[in-house]
Amino acid sequence: MPNTATPPAETFVELTTTTPLLDYETPAIQSLIRDRGWRGLSQFDQIGALHDYVRNEIRFGYNLADTTKASQVLSDGYGQCNTKSVLMMALLRALGLPCKMHGFTITKSLQRGVVPELAYPITPQNIVHSWVEVWFDNRWVKLEGFILDDGVLSALQKQFPDRNSLCAFGAGTDTLQQPEVNWTGADTYIQQTGINQDFGLFDTPDQFFAKHPQELTGLRGFMFRNLLRHWMNTRVRRIRNGHSYSLPKGALGNG
Template structure:
């Protein structure tokens, strides 16, 4: 069994801003801190980030957890930041595993020209959580169940490995996205190479500033992001929730939280 200095992996950072009033309100609203077991806490926040923060692409890859929460959507990079912030707020140590994955996950979401222009490798993160005495890799939260359900309905007779439309899995009908105490995965089968382990997302972006720079390019802002989001929204169809489960705190609730 491994041992770690857990306090090192529980600190807030500029991106893991779980001391933000909106995140504190969400934790209070959902009552996650009152859940008795670590398993239940992980399951609750994992389910929230996976399904109530919708799959989509934000204007920037390097945004704090509170902004991801407010936007109610995100890609793998954004959702990793929010999930880590919530877990640390609940006393669960975690860190970042950064990788490159093949652009094959965008096949079906982009037209042939946009797909050709897309960089061959996509920046990707997984969240490593210290659980039951070992580091456990969690990565199945990028795609929400509403979108995945529509995608499976679009290919009703298909099973086995599936690469494209935002996912890369070996079992299309039953991908390992549910938290059951072990690893989860939805895009990892497109793995190209590992960039390394980082204590937090802030350290990752400092070590690899090219990740942030890519999200500021005209190609991403004017071509890839709008096309990806338009296609994802079209595939999700009428089952798209109007908003995430997050409810903006009222003035009185903000006042109460500030005093707590």
């Protein structure tokens, strides 16, 4: 049964504050909120507007690090699960909507096809992952469906028209042709089936990433920041534009 017990008021205050990563008081974020008129919407429509914005106007791609500030993710115009979650949380909190981060790891097979095969063997087996939980309608609602933009998702649906189960190319779902990515007041998912470890809930992304940093240090970290992520972003753009990448036989399972 879902936990619908209302948290105390002081908890709500803590879950709407700024942090170094959730820097929603910066001019760019405040201007975005003002220009879009999000403050005048109902809570349901606020969450829906933010979910759609982060899903499609912040395209799927790889930033410099998971610990990229929300304002920088906005400036980059792209993000992955963790950096999009940071921006989503900052926007929610800027509108006074309490939220927190749920931390996990996902199997690296979820990124196969986005990660070039040449680099795949040296990537970490477990990749730090997160989604956002927002307090709405007296319950915590899970938001993960904003990770893949419609362009990438549509391209994958066309590439695999007879497949529902997919754990590759940035997707981890058993409902590829009709994924739960649209805000209806219920949970949204697009990478859920790739999860292999649950770290639990954190009040802020700052706390989560401090306790569970991605294992990208030394030469491997340097290569990711300066070479591999740019290569991955190029592949994502090509997928979005309709290019199909093949994987080794058996990599997709039976789906």
